[in-house]
Amino acid sequence: MLPLFIRSIKFLVGGAFIFVLGLALFGTISGWVQDPPKETAEEAMHHHPKELRLPSDGPLGKFDNQQLQRGFLVFEKVCASCHSLSLVSFRDLQQIGYSEAEVKKIAKDWPIKQPVQDPKAGTWGERDNLASDRFPKVYYPGTGTPPDLSLITKARHGGPAYVYSLLTGYSEKPSAEALAHFPEFAKTPDGMHFNPYFANLNIAMPPPLTADDQVTFSDGTRATVDQMAQDVSAFLVWTAEPTMQRRHAAGVAVVLFLLIATGLAYGAYLTVWRGVKH
Amino acid sequence: MSFPWARHYEPKNPLTQWIDSRLPLPRFVYNAVGAGYPVPRNLNYFWNFGVLAGVALVVQIVTGIVLAMHFHSSAAGAFDSINGTIMRDVNAGWFLRFAHANGASMFLLVVYIHIFRGLYYGSYKAPREMVWLIGVVIFLLLMATAFMGYVLPWGQMSFWGAQVITGFFSAIPVVGEWIRIWLLGGYAPDDAALNRFFSLHYLLPFVIAGAVILHIWALHIPGSSNPTGVEVKGEQDTVPFHPYYTAKDGFGVGVFLILFSTLIFFFPDLLGHPDNYIPANPLSTPAHIVPEWYFWPFYAILRAFTANFILEAKLWGVVAMFGSIILLFFLPWLDKSPVRSANYRPMYRVAFWVLVLDVLVLGYCGGSAATPGIVVLSQICAAYYFAHFLIIVPIISRLERPKPLPNSITEAVLAGKSGSRMTETAVSA
Amino acid sequence: MATPGDDLPPDATVGPGGEVLENPRRRDYLTIAAVSFAGVGAGVTVLPLINSMNPSADVLALSTTELDVSAIEPGQAIKASFRKQPLFVRNLTQKEQDEANAVPVSSLRDPQTLKDRTKEGHANWLITLGVCTHLGCVPLGAGEGENRGPFGGYFCPCHGSAYDTAGRIRQGPAPKNLEVPNYEFTSPTVVVVG
Numbered sequence: 019m020l021p022l023f024i025r026s027i028k029f030l031v032g033g034a035f036i037f038v039l040g041l042a043l044f045g046t047i048s049g050w051v052q053d054p055p056k057e058t059a060e061e062a063m064h065h066h067p068k069e070l071r072l073p074s075d076g077p078l079g080k081f082d083n084q085q086l087q088r089g090f091l092v093f094e095k096v097c098a099s100c101h102s103l104s105l106v107s108f109r110d111l112q113q114i115g116y117s118e119a120e121v122k123k124i125a126k127d128w129p130i131k132q133p134v135q136d137p138k139a140g141t142w143g144e145r146d147n148l149a150s151d152r153f154p155k156v157y158y159p160g161t162g163t164p165p166d167l168s169l170i171t172k173a174r175h176g177g178p179a180y181v182y183s184l185l186t187g188y189s190e191k192p193s194a195e196a197l198a199h200f201p202e203f204a205k206t207p208d209g210m211h212f213n214p215y216f217a218n219l220n221i222a223m224p225p226p227l228t229a230d231d232q233v234t235f236s237d238g239t240r241a242t243v244d245q246m247a248q249d250v251s252a253f254l255v256w257t258a259e260p261t262m263q264r265r266h267a268a269g270v271a272v273v274l275f276l277l278i279a280t281g282l283a284y285g286a287y288l289t290v291w292r293g294v295k296h
Numbered sequence: 297m298s299f300p301w302a303r304h305y306e307p308k309n310p311l312t313q314w315i316d317s318r319l320p321l322p323r324f325v326y327n328a329v330g331a332g333y334p335v336p337r338n339l340n341y342f343w344n345f346g347v348l349a350g351v352a353l354v355v356q357i358v359t360g361i362v363l364a365m366h367f368h369s370s371a372a373g374a375f376d377s378i379n380g381t382i383m384r385d386v387n388a389g390w391f392l393r394f395a396h397a398n399g400a401s402m403f404l405l406v407v408y409i410h411i412f413r414g415l416y417y418g419s420y421k422a423p424r425e426m427v428w429l430i431g432v433v434i435f436l437l438l439m440a441t442a443f444m445g446y447v448l449p450w451g452q453m454s455f456w457g458a459q460v461i462t463g464f465f466s467a468i469p470v471v472g473e474w475i476r477i478w479l480l481g482g483y484a485p486d487d488a489a490l491n492r493f494f495s496l497h498y499l500l501p502f503v504i505a506g507a508v509i510l511h512i513w514a515l516h517i518p519g520s521s522n523p524t525g526v527e528v529k530g531e532q533d534t535v536p537f538h539p540y541y542t543a544k545d546g547f548g549v550g551v552f553l554i555l556f557s558t559l560i561f562f563f564p565d566l567l568g569h570p571d572n573y574i575p576a577n578p579l580s581t582p583a584h585i586v587p588e589w590y591f592w593p594f595y596a597i598l599r600a601f602t603a604n605f606i607l608e609a610k611l612w613g614v615v616a617m618f619g620s621i622i623l624l625f626f627l628p629w630l631d632k633s634p635v636r637s638a639n640y641r642p643m644y645r646v647a648f649w650v651l652v653l654d655v656l657v658l659g660y661c662g663g664s665a666a667t668p669g670i671v672v673l674s675q676i677c678a679a680y681y682f683a684h685f686l687i688i689v690p691i692i693s694r695l696e697r698p699k700p701l702p703n704s705i706t707e708a709v710l711a712g713k714s715g716s717r718m719t720e721t722a723v724s725a
Numbered sequence: 726m727a728t729p730g731d732d733l734p735p736d737a738t739v740g741p742g743g744e745v746l747e748n749p750r751r752r753d754y755l756t757i758a759a760v761s762f763a764g765v766g767a768g769v770t771v772l773p774l775i776n777s778m779n780p781s782a783d784v785l786a787l788s789t790t791e792l793d794v795s796a797i798e799p800g801q802a803i804k805a806s807f808r809k810q811p812l813f814v815r816n817l818t819q820k821e822q823d824e825a826n827a828v829p830v831s832s833l834r835d836p837q838t839l840k841d842r843t844k845e846g847h848a849n850w851l852i853t854l855g856v857c858t859h860l861g862c863v864p865l866g867a868g869e870g871e872n873r874g875p876f877g878g879y880f881c882p883c884h885g886s887a888y889d890t891a892g893r894i895r896q897g898p899a900p901k902n903l904e905v906p907n908y909e910f911t912s913p914t915v916v917v918v919g
Contacts, residue, residue: 037687046602276550388776
């Protein structure tokens with residue numbers, strides 16, 4: 019009796035798992051049939067990001083410093099009052115073509131200062147930013163928590179296209195058909211704004227880019243809303259990974275080297291095995 | 297160990313003779329992965345993956361040691377030290393970080409192919425059970441190390457991954473909650489958990505390296521298996537590991553590095569999740585928690601158990617998820633067929649490819665949001681997974697009539713039927 | 726072990742199954758090339774690993790320090806931090822300057838005049854690293870009431886090196902004068918070090 023039990027224990031264990039899974043399967047299917055999942059408002063109204071083409075796209079993408087500087091201007095004049103950029107340092111701006119003196123000036127004039135504690139009195143004061151400082155954190159008192167933008171194009175599906183779509187998506191309203199299903203979206207709650215590119219559809223951020231020429235680009239580019247949105251998205255690709263262009267360049271060299279080395283290794287393999295059937 | 301015709305290490309100059317008589321380490325290496333190890337001559341490219349796994353382990357240890365020099369193991373500083381300092385300011389830090397993060401994926405990819413190679417060619421069968429058992433231990437250690445490493449950046453997925461995985465233990469009746477709190481050193485993941493994960497993440501790779509040495513040692517007792525599954529009969533069946541397989545592995549390492557470099561330099565975030573670029577926030581769970589891709593099949597098994605039956609559904613899920621790996625320990629005794637290679641086992645070969653498909657579908661389910669359709673699919677596939685190992689394979693190994701085996705490896709090679717191409721036989725199956 | 730192939734021509738070799746192989750020289754070139762590439766690749770891969778241990782960009786960015794010295798009275802000194810090392814800024818009295826200038830330079834272990842160690846027009850400002858040139862301890866003498874040693878400058882308690890009012894080594898094991906970093910007065914009261 020016992021040896022038979024030991025020999026069939028595998029079937030008992032396997033049968034137990036399969037039985038419980040069968041029960042679960044029955045439960046899932048009957049739940050599915052009795053209470054089929056309804057379309058959610060997000061499924062009905064959420065849009066995937068619009069297409070956005072940037073010079074940094076693709077495995078060989080490069081940064082366009084002119085565009086990044088325009089994007090930085092948009093960030094400085096529009097975004098920076100609410101959003102932090104706390105992983106980026108002022109000195110990093112030299113990588114997008116600002117001179118050391120310009121960076122020092124940008125840092126010194128930055129409206130949000132660095133907090134410093136007086137070592138004797140223990141009180142907190144502030145000092146001007148230095149080039150070596152990170153961008154100071156912004157403390158936002160209003161509704162919602164504006165996310166830090168340092169990594170935003172890596173932290174959202176769609177990356178820069180998401181940022182661009184969100185910034186230019188405030189004008190799109192829910193379709194009449196969708197509103198018939200979800201009448202609560204006819205009126206956006208106070209302090210919220212409808213935006214079909216935002217995961218929850220209603221976003222606390224008011225439209226940040228409202229009119230053409232909200233900023234003035236020094237390179238003569240016309241600051242349309244669309245242009246500003248593109249440029250700040252490009253800038254945020256750079257903040258997310260300032261070393262990206264170096265990575266691409268290094269990758270080309272490394273992969274070419276490896277292709278040659280692997281070709282040689284294949285040749286060596288063939289010659290070592292020459293005449294040996296295998 | 298090894299075969300009588302194995303070449304012997306003969307140090308030529310006085311220095312190597314002096315070393316050999318005092319610490320025969322070069323002799324040890326010569327016999328392990330040098331000309332002193334006779335290997336079947338008919339190994340196919342699937343036999344490259346053991347060496348590739350070793351290469352991946354070395355890559356992870358080397359990049360990891362350097363990264364640890366810059367990492368701040370604290371809930372307040374971890375995210376910033378990786379995404380701020382290492383990625384931006386440390387010289388070549390971005391390269392090290394991307395190499396280490398994608399190296400984990402490459403390691404698991406290589407190990408999965410290595411495991412399925414073993415399943416197809418019956419490498420787990422006598423006299424190689426011990427090689428297989430140590431291999432399963434390595435796999436478990438590897439998964440633990442990969443999980444703890446994923447926690448270290450302290451992004452949203454890191455944090456909630458730590459929360460969910462330690463939550464498994466709370467499924468244990470009576471003491472579960474106490475174990476969870478003990479593992480975390482608190483009520484939720486925080487500094488204590490992060491620091492112990494970092495400590496263990498640094499320790500375990502060296503434990504893995506030790507287990508790898510045992511794995512290779514155990515392999516060298518019977519010698520390597522081969523695509524026919526027929527044991528080596530004589531000298532004509534083997535070639536010395538060096539230069540024959542060192543040359544072949546050199547080529548394999550080149551291909552591995554090309555794929556690896558393409559990931560590092562051109563698609564470093566392809567296998568990651570955007571949410572892990574958001575700093576951990578204990579007050580807000582991401583909409584859709586998924587582990588890294590290499591855990592997806594197991595995650596799907598965990599989520600497939602949604603019904604209470606004697607035990608709670610949660611406990612069934614945890615037991616089944618761990619059970620799905622633990623049962624691999626018993627595989628050498630579940631599969632009683634004396635024939636090793638699936639090339640000569642028509643029924644097992646079908647079951648094997650269904651299992652591959654099953655695990656791929658489970659992986660797809662584990663990576664998707666748990667809609668009813670996905671849950672149904674994972675329940676069916678999880679059931680097949682257990683059925684394969686616990687019911688189908690034991691029954692097949694009794695019923696099946698294997699095809700005639702070649703008399704020797706050399707005979708198979710000279711007849712052009714070395715069975716060295718797993719994919720072709722798959723198509724014919 | 727049998728050695729098949731004893732009676733073969735010297736440039737042929739034998740495969741493991743006993744097959745006679747052709748001239749192996751061709752294989753050598755490819756193998757040597759492949760191994761060389763692997764060696765170069767491994768060597769180049771080590772570079773970023775080593776380079777990552779050099780000071781990172783955020784550390785290098787802190788390599789200048791700006792100091793306001795207006796609050797330091799003659800005879801007083803302050804300790805500041807420069808590249809995470811202590812920096813001594815001392816406002817020398819006329820008496821201390823005279824003492825330093827009275828020492829015959831040729832008698833010194835590390836011959837330097839006070840003028841060599843200060844900036845023109847700012848002869849009263851002695852700015853040195855607070856790192857003993859013996860083994861790196863911080864000498865006493867910059868803080869209020871600390872032992873300035875037998876020569877009125879700085880005194881290192883670790884192994885008894887004594888420095889004079891120009892920060893020059895006068896007694897004890899240290900081989901060199903306290904190091905004077907690069908600095909510049911950007912205004913009469915502001916110094917940029919580094």
